[in-house]
Amino acid sequence: MFFPFRRTAGMLRLFLLEPLKEGWQKMLLFSHMISYTSLMRCSIRLISCLAIAFASLQAGHAARPNIVLILADDMGWSDLGCYGSEIPTPSIDSLxxxxxxxxxxxTASRCSPSRASIMxxxxxxxxxxxxxxxxxxxxGYRGRLKPDIPTLPELLKKAGYRTYLSGKWHLGKVRGTYPWDRGFDRYRGLLGGAADYYRPMPDRPFGEDxxxxxxxDLPDDFYMTEDITKTALAYIDDAARAKAPFFLYVAYTAPHTPLQAPRGxxxxxxPLYEGKSPGSIAAKRLENQKRLGIVPPSAKLGMHNKFNPAGYEKTSAERKEYIAECMATYAAQISIMDRGVGKILESLDRHHLSGNTIVMFLSDNGATAEMPQNNKNKKTALPIGPLGEVGCRDGYGPMWAAVSNTPYRQYKIETFDGGLSAPFIIRYPKVLRSGTRYHSPFLLQDIAPTCLxxxxxxxxxxMDGKPLNSYWSKPASIPPEKxxxxxxNTCPPRTIFWEHQRNRAALTDKFKLVAPNRGxxxxxxxxxxxxxxxxxxxxxxxxxxxxxxxxKWAQETHAE
Structure with a gap:
């Protein structure tokens, strides 16, 4: 049951039991004036009203679903098994x-703007x-959420929800803008952008409650992804004890740079990448996507020109080994996150919460071609470390990012589909049918009104977003070629606009327009x-x- 028992009992006492008591006393006083049968009828009616009211209050609270929103960081559209990847992601695939x-x-093509729309x-x-x-x-570019616009957790909290955030915030890094200032009852995680997975401080602020x-304050064996999972599990335990509806936002930093994961x-x-070129991996992913029916049979690689197979073959064996290790580390980061998602789902099952819990998994934007190891001006208090270890700053580069965004074009920050597109999975038992697909466009700002x-x-x-409940409850079955x-009639009618770092785009029901770098x-x-x-x-x-x-849109929203 998901309702505050004491509050419900108090309401029943105030509005039903006290009047019932008063009515019963009057009935006894004048019982000589009425028959025993009439008295029993009156009592049964009063008791029936009491039962109906109690059931209504209970159903009203129980019907409110728990909400678990799990966000990956800089993960490409094709990086999950259910989107064509070779990376093992059994938990998310099961979801x-x-x-x-x-x-x-x-998405909004980058970390903070996407999170702002979700929140x-x-x-x-x-x-x-x-x-x-x-x-x-x-x-439009103040770098923290406007204080006069309520967040989703603030709105849910007012309605009796418990609210939790485990992981990356990136929506304000000065006092008054932290998660505990914007509606979260509990929080532990990274307040700024992505950081070293082993030692996030002193480069980035880390906060808790x-x-x-x-x-x-962090343990010697700290690893960001596992800490986020561990905290999320503790929050589910807390919510189960509270017996109130809850909103849990799990914001992983994986697989954002730097490339860091345990050697094992x-x-x-x-073995997934040794001796294999990025181009061959992308081709295999596209083949898988066609088999899954999530792209048309005629689809081609949008960045086929990024792979340069002839150049790869001429690369030294040492360089090829490094290229393979980069992608293996990236895959390991996703695999560890997937295990964390599995533990979260298992915890919901163990607490008998799954049946009334909405679970969403998505990424904040497409994969990135950024290579921080080439940024000589980056200020860090940490030593530069080898691939996968403390201090590593490496990214996996444009070729592997093109693989992650298969089959789409370009990367994070840009407004081509490679930068804007993200995987999205949602489970809501008894409301959404299992094994369905939704192929119409929607935005991250649609999530909040849909949850509300x-x-x-x-x-x-x-709110600019649109509730998608009716569209998602009965998604159309569409053949792969379509x-x-x-x-x-499968999504809200609207024209969508984007702007990020001088890159612009617009989407209608028939065309997409893109203007890179204000061109x-x-x-x-x-x-x-x-x-x-x-x-x-x-x-x-x-x-x-x-x-x-x-x-006109840019003027109204302060976009440039």
């Missing part, structure tokens, strides 16, 4: 089989997180998801129309 898998989830249901610029958590001094931690975990993954609707709470008017088509608009048919055939010369009127709409 996909038990729930609904989406193929067109669009508020709004366009990221509208809540002042158009870039990262640094204050640029101009509207209203206080900033010191390096010596890396060695488990090495399931929780039987009003959706605030300031999964990139526009399917009428000329490119136009792609919505069925051309790998964005290969620019149709701008044939659609000048469309470009003029949508560029005007973009300027």
């Amino acid at each position: 996909a089989r038990q729930g609904m898998q989406a193929t067109r989830c669009y 508020t249901g709004c366009e990221p610029h509208k809540v002042d997180v158009g870039l990262l958590d640094d204050d640029s001094g101009r509207p 209203g206080r900033l931690l010191k390096p010596e 975990e890396i060695e488990k993954m090495l 609707t399931w929780a039987k709470l009003p959706v605030p008017g300031h 999964v990139w088509d526009s399917i009428p 000329p608009w490119q136009v792609y048919d919505i069925r051309d998801r790998t964005e290969q055939n620019n149709l701008a010369p044939r659609h000048k009127a469309l470009v003029e129309q949508l560029s005007g709409q973009y300027r």
Whole structure:
């Protein structure tokens, strides 16, 4: 049962038991005036009212679902087994089989803006997180959530939910902007951007339940992903004891750079990549995606030109070994996270919570081509360490990131589909059918209003996102050759706009427009998801129309 018993008992005493007592006394006083049969009828009616009211109160609370939102960091669209990957992710794949898998989830293309949309249901610029958590001094880019716009945990908390966050925040790094200031009852994790998995401090602030931690506060065997899982499990135990509905946000830093994982975990993954070129791995993933029916049979690699197979073959054996180890480390980071997801799901089962719990898994943006090891200006108090170990700053580079984003084009920060697209899986027993797929476009800001609707709470008017409950409850069954088509009446009608770091985009039901680095608009048919055939010369009127709409949207949201 998910209701506060003491509060319910008090309400029953106030509104039902006291009147019942008073009524019973009056009945006894005047019992000589009525028959025994009439007295019993009256008593039965009163008791029936009491039972119905009690059941209604109980059902009202029990019907409110728990919500568990699990977020990966910089993980590409194809990095899970259920999206075509060779990386073993049995727990997340199982979640996909038990729930609904989406193929067109669009992010804000970077960590902080995506998290801002999830937390508020709004366009990221509208809540002042158009870039990262640094204050640029101009509207739309202040680097922390606007204090006057409520967050999802704040809204749920007012309705009686317990609220928890384990992991990365990245939505404000000054006092007054921390998770405990924005609606979370409990918090432990990284307050800023991604950091060393073994020793996040002193480079990045780490906090717990209203206080900033010191390096010596973390255990000697600290590893970020496992600490996030351990904390999430403790929060589920706490929620189970409280017997109230809860919202648990699990924000992993995996598989964001740096490439760090225990050596034994890396060695488990090495056979997947030793002696294999990135191009061959991407081709195999695309083949798997076609077999799974999540891309059309005619789909081609959007970044086939990134792989340079001839150049790879000429690479030295030592270099090939390093390339394989990079991807093996990245895969190990995902594998460890997947085990954590499995433990979270097992905990929900153990506490008999799974049946009334919404579980979502997604990534905050596409994979990144960034290679921090090449950034000589990065300030760090840590020594530079070897691949996988303390102090490592390595990223896996453009070729492997192209593999992670298979089959789409480009990377994190950009507004091509490779940067914007993320895997999304949701399980809600008895509400969402298991094994279904949803192929229509939606946004991260749609998550908050959808959760509020399931929780039987009003959706605030300031939210830009749309409730998707009715669309997700009965997703259309679509043949593989049509999964990139526009399917009428399967998503809210709207034109979507993006801006991030000078990169712009717009999406209608028939076209996607992209303007990299504020350059000329490119136009792609919505069925051309790998964005290969620019149709701008044939659609000048469309470009003029949508560029005007973009300027109006940018002015309203403070986007540049």
